[in-house]
Amino acid sequence: MKVIAKRTKDGFLIPFVGELKNIQNEEIEIEIKISPFLKESFTEKLHRTIKKFPKDKLNFKEEWHKHLEEKYSG
Amino acid sequence: MAKILVDVNVILDAILNRDDISKEVLDKLAESQNELFITASMVATLDYFLTKYEANKKEFKKEFFNKFKVITTSGRNALNALDFEDGEDALIALAFKRIAEDGIIITHDKKFPSNGLLVLTPEEALNNHKLFSQQNNEPIPLLDLQKEYRYVMEEIDERILECIAESKYILGPEVSELEQKVANYIGTKHAIGVSSGTDALVISLRALAIKNKGQEYWNKEDFIITTPFTFTATGDAILRAGATPLFVDIDPATFNIDPEQIKKAILKYREKVTGILPVHLYGQPVNMDEIIKIAKENNLFVVEDCAQSFGAKWDGKQTGSFGDTGCFSFFPSKNLGGFGDGGMITTDDDELAEIIRILRKHGGKDKYNVDHIGYNARLDTLQAAILLAKISHIDDFNNRRRKIASFYDEHLKEIAWVKMSEVHKKAYHVYHQYTINLLNKKRDEIQRRLKEKGIQTMVYYPVTLHKMKVFKNRCECVGEPRNAIEATQQVLSLPIEPMNGKEICRKVVEGVRSLG
Numbered sequence: 391m392k393v394i395a396k397r398t399k400d401g402f403l404i405p406f407v408g409e410l411k412n413i414q415n416e417e418i419e420i421e422i423k424i425s426p427f428l429k430e431s432f433t434e435k436l437h438r439t440i441k442k443f444p445k446d447k448l449n450f451k452e453e454w455h456k457h458l459e460e461k462y463s464g
Numbered sequence: 465m466a467k468i469l470v471d472v473n474v475i476l477d478a479i480l481n482r483d484d485i486s487k488e489v490l491d492k493l494a495e496s497q498n499e500l501f502i503t504a505s506m507v508a509t510l511d512y513f514l515t516k517y518e519a520n521k522k523e524f525k526k527e528f529f530n531k532f533k534v535i536t537t538s539g540r541n542a543l544n545a546l547d548f549e550d551g552e553d554a555l556i557a558l559a560f561k562r563i564a565e566d567g568i569i570i571t572h573d574k575k576f577p578s579n580g581l582l583v584l585t586p587e588e589a590l591n592n593h594k595l596f597s598q599q600n601n602e603p604i605p606l607l608d609l610q611k612e613y614r615y616v617m618e619e620i621d622e623r624i625l626e627c628i629a630e631s632k633y634i635l636g637p638e639v640s641e642l643e644q645k646v647a648n649y650i651g652t653k654h655a656i657g658v659s660s661g662t663d664a665l666v667i668s669l670r671a672l673a674i675k676n677k678g679q680e681y682w683n684k685e686d687f688i689i690t691t692p693f694t695f696t697a698t699g700d701a702i703l704r705a706g707a708t709p710l711f712v713d714i715d716p717a718t719f720n721i722d723p724e725q726i727k728k729a730i731l732k733y734r735e736k737v738t739g740i741l742p743v744h745l746y747g748q749p750v751n752m753d754e755i756i757k758i759a760k761e762n763n764l765f766v767v768e769d770c771a772q773s774f775g776a777k778w779d780g781k782q783t784g785s786f787g788d789t790g791c792f793s794f795f796p797s798k799n800l801g802g803f804g805d806g807g808m809i810t811t812d813d814d815e816l817a818e819i820i821r822i823l824r825k826h827g828g829k830d831k832y833n834v835d836h837i838g839y840n841a842r843l844d845t846l847q848a849a850i851l852l853a854k855i856s857h858i859d860d861f862n863n864r865r866r867k868i869a870s871f872y873d874e875h876l877k878e879i880a881w882v883k884m885s886e887v888h889k890k891a892y893h894v895y896h897q898y899t900i901n902l903l904n905k906k907r908d909e910i911q912r913r914l915k916e917k918g919i920q921t922m923v924y925y926p927v928t929l930h931k932m933k934v935f936k937n938r939c940e941c942v943g944e945p946r947n948a949i950e951a952t953q954q955v956l957s958l959p960i961e962p963m964n965g966k967e968i969c970r971k972v973v974e975g976v977r978s979l980g
Binding site: 431433434435436437438439440441442443444447448450451452453454 | 473474476477478479481482487490491493495509512513514516517518520521523524528530573578821941
């Protein structure tokens with residue numbers, strides 16, 4: 391069975407897989423092989439270059455226009 | 465393989481981890497064969513947010529522009545954008561459409577003024593399987609010069625704009641800069657820009673007549689040995705320099721002139737033979753050990769026709785650095801191609817270099833008081849500017865051609881009716897063409913069937929020079945050049961666009977294999 395695990399900031403997130411044996415148990419054993427050559431994705435590489443992140447939902451276009459107005463309205 | 469512009473809002477959502485779909489679409493696009501773009505006008509917006517979120521701009525630039533190309537936004541684009549309600553986004557669409565009539569814009573803004581281009585949201589893009597399919601159903605041309613331009617677009621646009629602003633159109637600084645770069649690359653003392661590869665040959669031969677014989681042109685009784693299996697310009701240049709082409713047969717294994725046949729020609733015509741003009745056909749160097757040995761033993765000049773061999777090496781030494789001169793063409797389809805005609809002559813000989821410089825500029829050091837029958841055959845500054853942008857990519861492009869050739873070699877070698885050319889162990893072939901011999905097959909039929917499968921092919925060359933009307937009673941042959949004639953009937957060149965990925969090459973291979 392192939393399980394796709396997504397990278398999160400805390401590590402890889404293993405999705406719930408219904409076909410696993412003993413799925414009702416509190417703990418299950420999954421053997422995971424992670425390639426040492428697993429490469430960062432394009433957006434992960436770009437994400438790594440950024441230090442601060444917006445907390446609120448932003449409309450970038452509105453934010454950009456607001457910035458222009460402030461910059462050029464004196 | 466689509467041309468896709470990704471809006472800043474999608475890029476930011478993806479890299480700031482604000483939207484999984486934007487992230488997934490951008491990652492998949494970056495891994496796909498699609499060409500990705502933003503416009504120069506979008507960079508200001510991107511920069512604002514990069515600053516705001518304290519990005520390491522140097523690192524960001526390196527990673528982001530490894531995948532994305534920046535389209536020049538022109539003044540005319542800006543003027544036209546003012547006709548739209550949302551001029552800012554219209555400016556993006558107008559600039560993008562200039563290079564991508566069939567382009568796709570991926571944005572969160574469904575009202576994006578697309579100027580007729582397809583607009584997709586990230587979700588729609590993700591569900592558009594065509595964008596990420598490995599299968600390519602578009603026709604495969606022999607070359608795709610638009611794709612090559614887009615790959616080097618930023619550098620070319622900048623060079624052109626600088627050149628125009630400077631307005632030194634005749635022998636401007638870009639010409640001497642390119643001459644210096646080519647001389648360094650080829651490893652010769654001089655490189656002189658001329659108006660075409662053909663003029664490079666004519667001027668070289670004329671300069672040798674002036675230097676060696678003290679006369680403007682060669683005589684008809686002066687024979688220059690060359691191959692009949694080449695583009696007409698090779699033989700034509702000999703005629704234009706006043707001499708007679710002496711055609712000798714080729715080695716069928718390499719398509720290049722056969723040194724043994726050169727020896728036979730010299731034995732037959734003896735002192736009438738004055739020089740050898742070998743052609744490094746399809747980008748494969750001629751056996752220059754043999755050519756130079758024969759030339760030295762018989763006191764002959766050597767003019768190398770390097771029109772198809774920029775970057776090719778014989779025993780580690782660049783073609784164009786062996787003979788008295790090397791003659792290069794910058795015709796657009798060449799490995800190093802301009803946006804029109806252009807050429808270059810390389811030489812180590814100071815005297816020849818001076819005569820060549822005089823001949824390309826009307827025949828005199830002082831153009832109002834000339835010494836020789838000259839030409840108006842200078843390399844355009846604008847062409848030099850474009851070539852300067854492209855020359856830094858020549859090794860990359862030649863490597864890509866060699867990889868495609870290696871893939872074809874590997875996958876076509878077992879087809880009984882395909883015979884591939886041999887590459888000498890000392891030859892560094894740069895595959896201006898990847899050309900095969902078709903054995904016991906009707907070539908027209910093969911070409912037609914490949915065309916039906918969307919694969920373009922060409923025949924270089926369908927007629928030997930000695931059979932052309934222009935050479936009738938104007939050339940000599942050492943017997944019938946049977947190998948050359950056979951080659952004209954059997955050769956077929958396959959797509960060799962250096963920007964083609966493996967999937968396209970696989971389609972070409974499968975197309976050929978399917979013909980049984």
